[in-house]
Amino acid sequence: MKLFQKIIIAPVVLGFLSPIAVQSSDIVNIEEINNYVRSQAKKSSRLDSETFIKEVSKDFANLKGSADGLEAQQNEYEAGAFSETTTMSGAASFQVGAVDGSVISEAVTATYSYDLDLNTTFTGDDNLYIGIETGNGGLPTIDFNLDSSGGGADILNVTSMYYQFPLGSYEVAVGPKLDSDDLMPTTLSKYSDKFFMAGSNGGITAADFYYAPGITGSGVAIARTFDNGFNTSASVIGMSAGNSDGLLTKEGGDTFTLSAGYDGENYGLGFIYNVLNDVCAPIADYETCASLGFAEIAASSTSIGGYWNFNEGKTTLSVSMGVLSGEVPGSIVEEINEAHFGIDHELGEGVLSAAIKSSDFYRTVGNTALADSLGEFAEIYYSYDLNDSMEITGGISFAMGDNTETTFIDRTAFGAGATFKF
Structure with a gap:
């Protein structure tokens, strides 16, 4: 020793x-x-x-x-771990259900989705966001889709990528994959919107009418929320900026969005105006311009909505409506109207939700695009939190009345979904 x-x-x-x-x-x-x-x-x-x-x-x-x-x-x-300023969160979701009267399939289907959210800050006030998603649901192959459903053909896809930073009293976001509502502070509806309405028809029948949820591309957005509760935002998104058509060109598809709103202690109001020089890309999941007989359709949409929270915060009512005006050279295009009413109420350990929706869609006759009614339909579902990270949702959605002009929405969907957050 x-x-x-x-x-x-x-x-x-x-x-x-x-x-x-x-x-x-x-x-x-x-x-x-x-x-x-x-x-x-x-x-x-x-x-x-x-x-x-x-x-x-x-x-x-x-x-x-x-x-x-x-x-x-x-x-x-x-060396193999995230930096100290990077956080990751995500969710895995399962969906099981069937759609009676579906033109795609009436069989019981079981699908999944998997989402990852990566956030990195470099100064403490900025944020680089990257969204990665995959799944095996989604139109046009699967009709039973919920808000948690996702496509991707079992392949991981980068669905969102943008950098957000403060500019004086404003927030600015810029990136190659930016949704037109990524930086939008304006709220049209507080409806939970987790069931069939949000997942069907490419999102067109979701609670918020405005024609922007499906729009993703290279662009920039700016927003501000004032201390008195008012908010505003603006964005420019180039859906074809990633290909030879380019950004802000005659051949490209671009969308411009303006919003303004107010959020008080128990209620809020919102207004969104959206202009698309080519609506063919956003509707491609459930319709094509070629099938409608047009090479392209320019459109603008105006949406308004509001919500009211009462009963000691246990109940929330939401109402929203909107109109879409299309324009095709040498053709007549009618306006499309939608209206939505939803309610969420805390019941037991979960939330009981119900909604009614009326919706139109295009039907072409010669050189005229008619606003055909998809009918009125409703849904009711219950969401139960097993804990802070696990949620079970089950319910039914059904058409109201007899729609003799079109059978696309004349159907009944029922099933359930489970979401695991991490």
């Missing part, structure tokens, strides 16, 4: 033996122990200053080597 280690250990051993010696003095002779220690010390090498320094230097060198090894292992671990 090295001399330096002996010097350290000897007092420890003596400290440990002293209490034992007090209690067992009739068995252990303390004087003999002291003589033994002294004799062992005499057998040790002489402890001069040079020897002491050498021994201490060796021990500290060993300690430093161990510390360097631990630090190397730590650096190796951190």
Whole structure:
């Protein structure tokens, strides 16, 4: 044993033996122990200053080597981890259900979706957002779709990517994959919108009418929320900026969105105006301009809505409506109207939700695009939180009345979904 280690250990051993010696003095002779220690010390090498320094230097060198090894292992671990300013969250969702009267399939289907959200800040006030999604649901192959459903053909896709930063009192977002509502503070409806309405018809029958939820592309958005509750935003999105048609060109598809609203303690109002120079891309999930007989359709939409929270915050009523005006050179295009009413009420450990919706869609006759009614339909569902990260939703959606002009919405959907957040 090295001399330096002996010097350290000897007092420890003596400290440990002293209490034992007090209690067992009739068995252990303390004087003999002291003589033994002294004799062992005499057998040790002489402890001069040079020897002491050498021994201490060796021990500290060993300690430093161990510390360097631990630090190397730590650096190796951190090399494969996120930076300290990056956070990840996400959700996995399952959907099981069927649609009676569907023109796609009336069979029971089981689908999934998987979403990842990555947020990174570089200054503490900015944020780089990247959304990654996949799934095996979605139109046109699956008719039973919920708000949690997602397409992707089992392939991970980057669905959103933009950088957000403050500019004075405003927030600015710019990126190659920016949704027109990513930075929008305006709220038309507080309806939970988790069931069949939000998942069917490419989102056109969702609570918010305005024709922007399906619009993604390269663009920029700016928004501000005032201290008195008012808010406003504006955005320019180029849906064809990622291909040869380009951004802000005659051949490209661009959309311009303006919004304004107010959010009080128990109620809120919102207004959204949207202009699209080509509506063919947003409706491609459930219709094509070619099938309507047009090369392209320019359109503008105006939407208004509001909500009221009462009953000590347990009940929320939401009402929204909108109109879409299309324009095709040499053709007559009628306006499309929609209206939505929804209610959410806390019941037991969950939330009971119900909604009624009326909706129009285009039907072409010659060079005229008629606003054909899809009919009125309703839904009722219940969402139950098993805990903070697990939610179960089940319900039914059905057509109201007999729509003889079109059978697309004359159907009944029923099923359930489960979402796991992490």
